Amino acid sequence: MDQQHRLLFLTHRYYDLQSLRFAPVWAALLALGAAVKWLKISSTALGPAADWSVCLAVLAVEGLWYWMASLYYQRRFGWLKPDPLRLINQRRRGPLFFLFWTSMLAWAVYCGLHQSNAFFPYLLAALMSQPMFDAENPPLRRIAYGLGGLLIAAAALANRFAHLDGWVYFSSLCAVMLALGVADHMLLLSLLGPASEEADA
Amino acid sequence: MPERQPGFPEVDRVIHEPARLAILTVLSACTSADFVFLQAATGLSKGNLSVQLTRLEEAGLVNIERVLLGKKTRTEVELSRLGKRQLGDYWHTMKRIQAQGAAQRI
Numbered sequence: 001m002d003q004q005h006r007l008l009f010l011t012h013r014y015y016d017l018q019s020l021r022f023a024p025v026w027a028a029l030l031a032l033g034a035a036v037k038w039l040k041i042s043s044t045a046l047g048p049a050a051d052w053s054v055c056l057a058v059l060a061v062e063g064l065w066y067w068m069a070s071l072y073y074q075r076r077f078g079w080l081k082p083d084p085l086r087l088i089n090q091r092r093r094g095p096l097f098f099l100f101w102t103s104m105l106a107w108a109v110y111c112g113l114h115q116s117n118a119f120f121p122y123l124l125a126a127l128m129s130q131p132m133f134d135a136e137n138p139p140l141r142r143i144a145y146g147l148g149g150l151l152i153a154a155a156a157l158a159n160r161f162a163h164l165d166g167w168v169y170f171s172s173l174c175a176v177m178l179a180l181g182v183a184d185h186m187l188l189l190s191l192l193g194p195a196s197e198e199a200d201a
Numbered sequence: 202m203p204e205r206q207p208g209f210p211e212v213d214r215v216i217h218e219p220a221r222l223a224i225l226t227v228l229s230a231c232t233s234a235d236f237v238f239l240q241a242a243t244g245l246s247k248g249n250l251s252v253q254l255t256r257l258e259e260a261g262l263v264n265i266e267r268v269l270l271g272k273k274t275r276t277e278v279e280l281s282r283l284g285k286r287q288l289g290d291y292w293h294t295m296k297r298i299q300a301q302g303a304a305q306r307i
Contacts, residue, residue, distance in 0.1 A: 003223065004226055007223060007226045007227050007230070007242060007243075008226060008229075008230045010227075010242055011227050011230035011231050011234070011242065012230055012231075014238075074237075075237070076237075076241075077237065077238060077241040078234065078235050078236070078237030078238025078239070078240070078241050078242075079234070079235045079237070079238060079275065080231045080232075080233065080234040080235065080238050081231060081232040081233045081234070082231055082232065083230065083231050083232050084232065086230075192241050192242065192244075
């Protein structure tokens with residue numbers, strides 16, 4: 001990627017590359033999956049109030065993290081106001097993504113995932129795999145998100161036919177999304193890094 | 202100050218300088234950006250970025266605004282209308298030079 005494309009990509013995708021801001025959702029789901037598996041805690045034993053409490057706690061932690069992470073990115077790397085015309089152009093990919101998301105939804109229903117606790121995380125993960133459709137992304141990022149989406153879909157299929165352990169499914173889904181968040185953060189750092197010598201020269 | 206080399210179209214020297222071109226490229230991809238982002242993206246030192254922004258503001262290519270956020274100040278920079286036009290012209294000129302160079306090689 002040359003200097004001009006690096007600067008354009010960084011500016012266009014600055015906020016997209018901050019996907020680590022969603023890390024607590026995946027970390028919390030991973031922890032919850034582990035608790036259900038290893039500590040034998042079940043929501044049926046605790047009652048529906050426990051479900052709501054857990055949901056609210058996850059949302060509160062996510063909200064706090066999101067705010068803190070946004071503040072960190074703003075102080076460390078700065079702030080920008082995106083170009084509204086660019087956002088309109090991005091929406092042109094909307095129908096393609098809607099088609100993909102609907103297919104993923106149909107796939108989840110086919111795999112019987114809609115009756116399990118993994119349905120919401122599955123839909124969220126499918127929603128977040130949008131970067132695979134963006135041609136401006138470096139091929140490696142598109143491949144990573146494509147593989148992530150494929151892994152999520154394959155795990156759903158395994159969940160149906162191989163009666164995969166819920167913990168295995170949950171942990172693979174959350175681990176994929178966490179890994180993609182870390183990869184995005186590393187990409188952001190690498191895009192910011194090499195500029196100094198070239199631009200100062 | 203535009204400079205003409207024999208056989209080549211004019212190049213805007215204010216824009217052509219690498220640090221200033223990097224700043225303008227970032228600003229062309231967003232509505233506005235703050236000083237911290239420009240520094241992180243271009244890798245320029247605070248002093249150098251400040252000097253280059255002043256130069257660009259003097260040339261009328263960018264607008265600089267200081268916004269108060271509580272006790273802190275955020276320096277927001279945006280490409281002016283003239284800046285957008287000049288940058289577009291600059292890329293057009295560069296393409297012409299590139300095409301001319303390619304034609305001469307043939």
